[in-house]
Amino acid sequence: MWGNAVPNRAAQQELKRQAIIRAAARVFSRRGSHGAKLDDVAERLGVSTAALYRYVSNKNDLILACHEEAMEIADKALTAGEEAGDTGLEKIYLGLRNYLLEMMAVLGVPALIMEENALVGDAAERIYGLRDDYERRLRALVVEGQRDGSIIAVEPKIAVFMLLGTMHWVAKWYREDGAWSADDVSDAIIELVTRSLAAKPPKTLESKLHVNAEPGTAGKSR
Amino acid sequence: MWGNAVPNRAAQQELKRQAIIRAAARVFSRRGSHGAKLDDVAERLGVSTAALYRYVSNKNDLILACHEEAMEIADKALTAGEEAGDTGLEKIYLGLRNYLLEMMAVLGVPALIMEENALVGDAAERIYGLRDDYERRLRALVVEGQRDGSIIAVEPKIAVFMLLGTMHWVAKWYREDGAWSADDVSDAIIELVTRSLAAKPPKTLESKLHVNAEPGTAGKSR
Numbered sequence: 416m417w418g419n420a421v422p423n424r425a426a427q428q429e430l431k432r433q434a435i436i437r438a439a440a441r442v443f444s445r446r447g448s449h450g451a452k453l454d455d456v457a458e459r460l461g462v463s464t465a466a467l468y469r470y471v472s473n474k475n476d477l478i479l480a481c482h483e484e485a486m487e488i489a490d491k492a493l494t495a496g497e498e499a500g501d502t503g504l505e506k507i508y509l510g511l512r513n514y515l516l517e518m519m520a521v522l523g524v525p526a527l528i529m530e531e532n533a534l535v536g537d538a539a540e541r542i543y544g545l546r547d548d549y550e551r552r553l554r555a556l557v558v559e560g561q562r563d564g565s566i567i568a569v570e571p572k573i574a575v576f577m578l579l580g581t582m583h584w585v586a587k588w589y590r591e592d593g594a595w596s597a598d599d600v601s602d603a604i605i606e607l608v609t610r611s612l613a614a615k616p617p618k619t620l621e622s623k624l625h626v627n628a629e630p631g632t633a634g635k636s637r
Numbered sequence: 638m639w640g641n642a643v644p645n646r647a648a649q650q651e652l653k654r655q656a657i658i659r660a661a662a663r664v665f666s667r668r669g670s671h672g673a674k675l676d677d678v679a680e681r682l683g684v685s686t687a688a689l690y691r692y693v694s695n696k697n698d699l700i701l702a703c704h705e706e707a708m709e710i711a712d713k714a715l716t717a718g719e720e721a722g723d724t725g726l727e728k729i730y731l732g733l734r735n736y737l738l739e740m741m742a743v744l745g746v747p748a749l750i751m752e753e754n755a756l757v758g759d760a761a762e763r764i765y766g767l768r769d770d771y772e773r774r775l776r777a778l779v780v781e782g783q784r785d786g787s788i789i790a791v792e793p794k795i796a797v798f799m800l801l802g803t804m805h806w807v808a809k810w811y812r813e814d815g816a817w818s819a820d821d822v823s824d825a826i827i828e829l830v831t832r833s834l835a836a837k838p839p840k841t842l843e844s845k846l847h848v849n850a851e852p853g854t855a856g857k858s859r
Contacts, residue, residue: 449671567840567841567842568841568842568847568848568850569829569842569847569850570825570846570847570849570850571850573822573825573826573829573846573847574829576803576806576807576809576810576826577803577806577826577829577830579806580802580803580804580805580806580807580809581798581799581802581803581806581830582802583802583806584798584799584801584802584803584805584806585798585802587798587802588798600795603792603795604795604798604799607791607795607796607799607833607834608799608803608830608833609833610832610833610838611829611830611831611832611833611838612829613838616832616833616835616838618789619789619790620789620790620791624792624795625790625791625792625795626790627792628790628791628792628793
């Protein structure tokens, strides 16, 4: 019907659910999941809170859905990195860069990820499980990089904690309405942090924000 | 009196206040400042909640005091680093290493620092101001390092956000009862993350956890 220009009912439901998750992630990130209300999410979407309740049963469900969405983005990005990269280091670089970029585009800054206290019970266990799997994949890539000569001798857990800390901290300082694009920030921060692992660290950084930086501007406020 | 073996009344008051802040930081870090109660802090100290109210007027006061204590530790550590280091890079390394170590020793893992939503009103503004000053000092050291040749050409803000993200993330994964000492963790994580900034990155990492790491253990759980 209509040459598939109009999504069918099931597809529409899914599109609405996606829209809700994305709006919720932004609201939760801005106000903290404790302070945010479903009303705020509804307002952002321009629908009534009652309409929202047709798709989610409560705030906890929605918090859980945001975390699941984030982990799905992380996993897909890492798989793409594994396929496109030649060495362990390249796979990590690509996997993290794409995760950060996609995350910022889809869910806004990933502040929610920092608030694991907001998760309770079985839901928390499930998310922790997904996160452990993801960290294990990253550690395996660090080991792969040590074997293929792209990464120095390093404790893999410390390396992965550094990478994740740097990535997630972006939520604390990045502003979508600021001077730096998500693209530029992803390039600059991942290029810099992965350099610490490189067996042969490049002598210069090549991403735009580093190339354009002028020493001496450090005193100015952001 | 008593050859100063017993602190005088004012000193005792200050010692009690310090003990309260330290206990509170640990309780807040474990349960999140939203979930934690003053009762929990009192219990940890083995005193009544009523006794606690002689020193703090409410939970918000205590959250603020924890943040102020953390910023004081950060500032002192950075000043010590500036005095002991020769180059910008060394000053950063020493300043951050000592901050992390002292923080973990005094306040437990610095989870509270991540929860800035818990701060409100004027208190929040004051803490943000202290934090901005601290970040400005770190950025100035990055610039100093670029001038003295110890640090590569880099956007100072991106560099500082990487450092702070890596440091604060420690709160998410470090366990005081785990296999790694605060000393070993501070050495390993700061050595690794500062390598990304080095104009001449060392070919090998020298801190204990990295030297002792065996590639191939990445699949095991922590």
